[in-house]
Amino acid sequence: MIVGAHPDDAEFNAGGLMLRYAEQGCAIAITCLTDGSAGHQTQPRKDLAKRRAQEAANAARQLGAELTIWPDADGALQPTLARRERLIHEIRVFAPDLLITHRPYDYHPDHRAAAQLVQDACYMVRVPNVVPEIPALREDVVVAYMCDFFSLPQPFTPDVVVPLDDRFAAACDLLSHHKSQVEEWLPYTLNEPGGPDWLEPAYRARASSIARRFAGGHCELAEAFQLGEYGRQVGNQALRELCLLDPITI
Numbered sequence: 001m002i003v004g005a006h007p008d009d010a011e012f013n014a015g016g017l018m019l020r021y022a023e024q025g026c027a028i029a030i031t032c033l034t035d036g037s038a039g040h041q042t043q044p045r046k047d048l049a050k051r052r053a054q055e056a057a058n059a060a061r062q063l064g065a066e067l068t069i070w071p072d073a074d075g076a077l078q079p080t081l082a083r084r085e086r087l088i089h090e091i092r093v094f095a096p097d098l099l100i101t102h103r104p105y106d107y108h109p110d111h112r113a114a115a116q117l118v119q120d121a122c123y124m125v126r127v128p129n130v131v132p133e134i135p136a137l138r139e140d141v142v143v144a145y146m147c148d149f150f151s152l153p154q155p156f157t158p159d160v161v162v163p164l165d166d167r168f169a170a171a172c173d174l175l176s177h178h179k180s181q182v183e184e185w186l187p188y189t190l191n192e193p194g195g196p197d198w199l200e201p202a203y204r205a206r207a208s209s210i211a212r213r214f215a216g217g218h219c220e221l222a223e224a225f226q227l228g229e230y231g232r233q234v235g236n237q238a239l240r241e242l243c244l245l246d247p248i249t250i
């Protein structure tokens with residue numbers, strides 16, 4: 001289960017991992033906590049929300065993933081009690097083996113709010129008197145954070161690195177569904193020319209930077225995840241297994 005603030009966060013940060021799950025027939029749930037309606041330089045919110053819902057649905061279809069987009073406005077996500085309860089409900093219903101979300105130290109207020117909501121839901125998913133209409137889980141969910149490069153108050157420290165080399169083209173395909181972002185909005189925010197040629201080099205640069213920092217020469221392109229401290233604590237080998245990677249033998 002990937003809980004992102006916006007309709008493209010799951011694909012940008014865990015596209016390769018989701019492709020691995022899809023190949024093995026694992027159930028995937030993508031939950032977007034806002035409608036993505038702020039992410040465009042010219043398109044009004046209502047039209048953009050509709051467009052992004054379709055883009056996200058197309059990406060989810062490629063993966064065979066369940067997609068849920070909350071109606072909350074992009075750019076205004078708050079970690080309220082009502083949203084915490086909705087998230088507890090959704091986590092209990094899907095009961096993920098692994099839940100991936102943003103770190104709470106990211107640049108985007110919606111990402112930080114999403115991280116806070118997951119942290120706040122973590123222990124409560126096991127408390128039967130909280131959201132009593134859905135049976136509580138019997139153990140904590142394993143939570144992992146997506147990679148970012150912010151360093152304060154704590155830098156991202158990966159517990160698992162997932163090679164992306166073999167699935168980079170497929171992950172690009174997945175991201176290319178989000179045309180409003182990867183051809184229009186994201187290049188605009190970087191003052192770069194948009195269009196269909198923006199995605200591949202930009203995404204390659206990110207995946208390559210993750211590999212250079214964290215993969216120790218094992219791959220050229222990667223995604224990385226850090227175990228969250230409020231979910232169930234598992235060792236690195238168990239986390240690798242949850243990411244469908246072979247154990248490291250020394």
Ligand SMILES: [Zn+2]
Binds near residue numbers: 005006
């Ligand atoms: Zn986002």
